Amino acid sequence: xxxxxxxxxxxxxxxxxxxxxVKMYVCGVTPYSAAHVGHALSYVVFDVLRRYLEHLGxxxxxxxxxxDVDDKIIQRxxxxxxxxxxxxxxxxxxxxxxxxxxxIQRAHDYPRATQEVPGIIQTIQTLVEKEFxxxxxxxxxxxxxxxQGYGHLSHRTLDGMMAGAxxxxxxxxxxxxxxxxxxxxxxxxxSWDSPWGPxxxxxxxxxxxxxxxxxxxxxxxxxxxxxxxxxxxxxxxAQSQACTGRRPFARYWVHxxxxxxxxxxxxxxLGNLVTVEEALARNSADALRLYFLSSHYRxxxxxxxxxxxxxxxxxDRLRNALGLSDAVGAAWDCSPFQQxxxxxxxxxxxxxxxxxxxxxxxxxxxxxxxxxxAIGEAQALLRRLGSLLGLTFQSxxxxxxxxxxxxxxxxLLVATREDLRKxxxxxxxxxxRDGLASHGVVLEDTPQGTRWxxxxxxx
RNA sequence: GGCGACGUAGCCAAGUGGUUAAGGCAGAGGUCUGCAAAACCUCUAUCGGCGGUUCGAUUCCGCCCGUCGCCUCCA
Numbered sequence: 001x002x003x004x005x006x007x008x009x010x011x012x013x014x015x016x017x018x019x020x021x022v023k024m025y026v027c028g029v030t031p032y033s034a035a036h037v038g039h040a041l042s043y044v045v046f047d048v049l050r051r052y053l054e055h056l057g058x059x060x061x062x063x064x065x066x067x068d069v070d071d072k073i074i075q076r077x078x079x080x081x082x083x084x085x086x087x088x089x090x091x092x093x094x095x096x097x098x099x100x101x102x103x104i105q106r107a108h109d110y111p112r113a114t115q116e117v118p119g120i121i122q123t124i125q126t127l128v129e130k131e132f133x134x135x136x137x138x139x140x141x142x143x144x145x146x147x148q149g150y151g152h153l154s155h156r157t158l159d160g161m162m163a164g165a166x167x168x169x170x171x172x173x174x175x176x177x178x179x180x181x182x183x184x185x186x187x188x189x190x191s192w193d194s195p196w197g198p199x200x201x202x203x204x205x206x207x208x209x210x211x212x213x214x215x216x217x218x219x220x221x222x223x224x225x226x227x228x229x230x231x232x233x234x235x236x237x238a239q240s241q242a243c244t245g246r247r248p249f250a251r252y253w254v255h256x257x258x259x260x261x262x263x264x265x266x267x268x269x270l271g272n273l274v275t276v277e278e279a280l281a282r283n284s285a286d287a288l289r290l291y292f293l294s295s296h297y298r299x300x301x302x303x304x305x306x307x308x309x310x311x312x313x314x315x316d317r318l319r320n321a322l323g324l325s326d327a328v329g330a331a332w333d334c335s336p337f338q339q340x341x342x343x344x345x346x347x348x349x350x351x352x353x354x355x356x357x358x359x360x361x362x363x364x365x366x367x368x369x370x371x372x373x374a375i376g377e378a379q380a381l382l383r384r385l386g387s388l389l390g391l392t393f394q395s396x397x398x399x400x401x402x403x404x405x406x407x408x409x410x411x412l413l414v415a416t417r418e419d420l421r422k423x424x425x426x427x428x429x430x431x432x433r434d435g436l437a438s439h440g441v442v443l444e445d446t447p448q449g450t451r452w453x454x455x456x457x458x459x
Numbered sequence: 460g461g462c463g464a465c466g467u468a469g470c471c472a473a474g475u476g477g478u479u480a481a482g483g484c485a486g487a488g489g490u491c492u493g494c495a496a497a498a499c500c501u502c503u504a505u506c507g508g509c510g511g512u513u514c515g516a517u518u519c520c521g522c523c524c525g526u527c528g529c530c531u532c533c534a
Binding site for chain 2: 430
């Protein structure tokens with residue numbers, strides 16, 4: 001397949017460094033607040049990338065970290081009156097719950113910064129020995145001026161960055177753009193002993209240590225949101241290549257576009273976020289995935305209720321095509337849809353086009369079903385292609401319990417209405433139908449009898 | 460200020476140097492239905508503005524207008 005690579009700025013043919021093994025490292029979250037739909041979007045994208053690579057026959061080794069020590073965690077824990085560990089545990093749980101509900105496959109490994117401290121210290125030590133890093137005032141900094149090609153990934157130069165005039169003056173730094181590898185501990189902060197005194201890892205260094213230790217360089221794919229390109233990924237490259245003395249650290253850099261809420265990016269610091277839990281209370285996971293994937297992964301996407309509702313109706317359309325009963329008629333060739341789908345996915349994961357193919361296939365299924373042809377094979381294809389996008393074709397699960405409890409009564413009402421219709425008591429029959437509809441139960445009369453289901457779109 | 464991205468129908472969103480510019484949602488008409496629902500069929504865009512390159516540009520180049528992202532923690 002072809003894949004856009006932030007490093008080269010082009011869409012390149014994807015070829016892993018060794019055979020059919022793919023080493024994929026995706027930057028994870030800092031668990032100090034609930035997982036939001038922007039996270040869901042990002043991890044849906046990498047989930048689809050992984051599913052598709054696996055479909056192509058690659059063996060993907062997927063590692064994703066948790067940055068479980070940083071300023072915000074310390075601050076929030078104090079605010080909540082719990083330990084850092086408790087806070088982190090709570091939000092890691094929340095993260096897993098949300099991602100599982102989105103049908104995102106779990107990574108093979110979820111390393112945590114706090115569990116890698118000896119390795120991180122080792123990495124920093126190597127950098128200090130190679131003079132890429134220097135201790136100052138209890139901290140250790142990375143020397144960006146010694147790093148060749150610094151700024152290459154984010155297409156900027158040190159001079160250009162200085163011109164931004166937003167760099168903060170720091171007495172300890174040799175150069176304003178130098179960044180911290182090790183933060184000396186302040187009173188009351190969690191800390192570890194190190195050759196430079198007690199402290200904790202800086203933000204970027206953990207990913208270098210974890211990816212090099214868990215996967216080894218070169219990584220085939222390094223992914224994350226576009227907001228990580230600078231400084232996080234730029235710094236990761238600088239550190240990692242300085243540490244190993246080899247390049248590239250990662251061969252394909254894949255970045256997803258950011259989700260916006262209203263006119264701005266959704267982010268924890270702006271506080272304008274919708275949590276995954278909230279989104280899933282109103283929409284099925286399929287609808288959200290359809291929504292995310294119906295725009296290209298590198299472009300921005302505006303999140304909103306109208307978009308969710310439209311996606312839910314679309315999901316219904318696909319579900320309906322799969323819900324049709326098969327006939328014993330002649331078969332027909334549905335393989336062109338498959339080819340079209342793969343062609344779209346091969347071209348830098350063009351999920352909008354792939355989804356369009358899914359809808360085309362659904363229409364063909366409905367059409368041929370009307371003509372009395374066999375549709376089982378095409379339905380199986382739709383299911384299979386959909387699963388490459390992580391679609392389950394299940395309706396929303398909320399209210400499942402009520403629905404089960406109410407089932408015998410709904411069945412009874414539906415059967416009664418059937419009798420009324422047979423007796424041509426249409427006014428009464430419609431009254432029953434309207435009454436059920438007002439409780440979110442939708443009836444559908446088919447030649448095989450009346451079907452009912454709970455309304456899938458949130459209301 | 461520096462760097463980057465984007466501007467396609469009522470809304471969301473693909474795509475291409477040249478026969479009919481995907482798909483979804485919404486809308487209109489029709490078929491089916493006791494009526495609906497679902498489904499099917501049909502209809503709804505000269506691709507931000509101005510120049511340039513070209514036989515020909517929505518697609519390439521320049522400028523302008525507008526929007527967004529990064530440059531600070533962030534998927």
